[in-house]
Amino acid sequence: MNRLSNLQARIATAFVIGPLAIAAAWLHHGTWVALIAVAVVAGGREWARMMVPHAALPLTLRLGAGLAATAVVASLFGVPWGLGVLVAAVALAWLPWPVAGEAALVGPLAWGLLYLGPSAVALVWLHAQPGIGLTLVIWVLVVVWTTDIGAYASGRSIGGPRLWPAVSPRKTWAGFVGGLVLGSLGGLAVRRLAVGDLSPSVVAVAVAVSLASQAGDLLESGIKRRHGVKDTGGLLPGHGGVLDRLDGLFVAAPVFAMIHAMAGDDLRWQ
Incomplete structure (x- = not known):
């Protein structure tokens, strides 16, 4: 796939997935939680493959059960309980395994829970x-x-110039800056439409969340490179798999949730 068609596929995929995600969030908290659970599972x-x-x-x-339980419990009983389930699932991953040979799953299970679980809790909490x-x-x-x-x-x-060739040979400084600029502008546009202002504090938050998104992208690129994988799946044209598409969100969502929790009403979203 050439550069133009790949970019077109990425944009088209975003325009399909975006409205579906927003519709789930708009319909009901339960539909949003269900979507998050399906996505992380x-x-x-x-991740397992x-x-x-x-x-x-x-x-x-095992990973799917832990992640789905984390999302559902966070929705029903709150973030502390959801995080408690996540921590318990990680702890249980290190218990002795009854089946010979399955001890090799301990590390991948624990790290998979830590990689995917916090974003599920964050997205459920933000929506609530x-x-x-x-x-x-x-x-x-x-x-x-x-x-x-x-x-x-x-x-x-x-x-x-390449941004970090050892981790992701194709990513450049130009791409890093372009992503930061467009991501920040996207956040400001939503803020303007939803609230009607362009608060300087929200500019800083948009920059931080955009940086977190790119950090998530680099993290997943490094994991794939370590395991010799180009795409984690082929579900989404122009993006590969679910992990390829949501890698930035896995880091950006928890970062935004923590910022919002600490800032409280200072960001004035109403």
């Missing part, structure tokens, strides 16, 4: 915020998506 399946191809099914079942949950979710999604598109478009069109 699908990501867990790809990447980490231990010879034993992907048992790892997928009274009166502003939908706005918060749309805001972080738009920042991540526009960061991804901006980084890809500017990196491919401008090129130049």
Whole structure:
């Protein structure tokens, strides 16, 4: 796939997935939680196939159960309980395994839970915020998506020095800056439409979340490179798998949730 068609596929995929995600968030908290659970379980399946191809099914079942339980419990009983389930699942991963040979799944299971679980809790919590949950979710999604598109478009069109060749040979400084600029503008656009102002503090938050999104992208690139994988799956045209598409969100969502929790009403989302 050439550069233009790849970019077109990424944009088209975003325009299909984006409305579906926003519709789920708009309809009901339950539909949003269900979507998050499906997404992290699908990501867990790809994680299992990447980490231990010879034993992907048992790892997928354990990882999927832990991630789905984390999302559902966080929704029903709150973030502390959701995080408690996540911590318990990680702890249980290190217990002695009754089946010979399955001890090799301990590390991949624990790290998979830690990689995917916090984003599930963060996205459930953000959506549950009274009166502003939908706005918060749309805001972080738009920042991540526009960061991804901006980084890809500017990196491919401008090129130049590589950002971190040892981790991701194709990523460039031009792409990094382009993603940061477009991601920040995307966050400001949503803020303007939803609240009607361009608060300087939200500019700083948009920059931080865009940086976190790109850090998530680099993290997943490093993991794939370590395991000799190009794409984690083929579900999404132009993006590969669920992990390829949501890598930035796995880091950006927890970062945004922590910022929002610490800032409280200072960001004035209403």
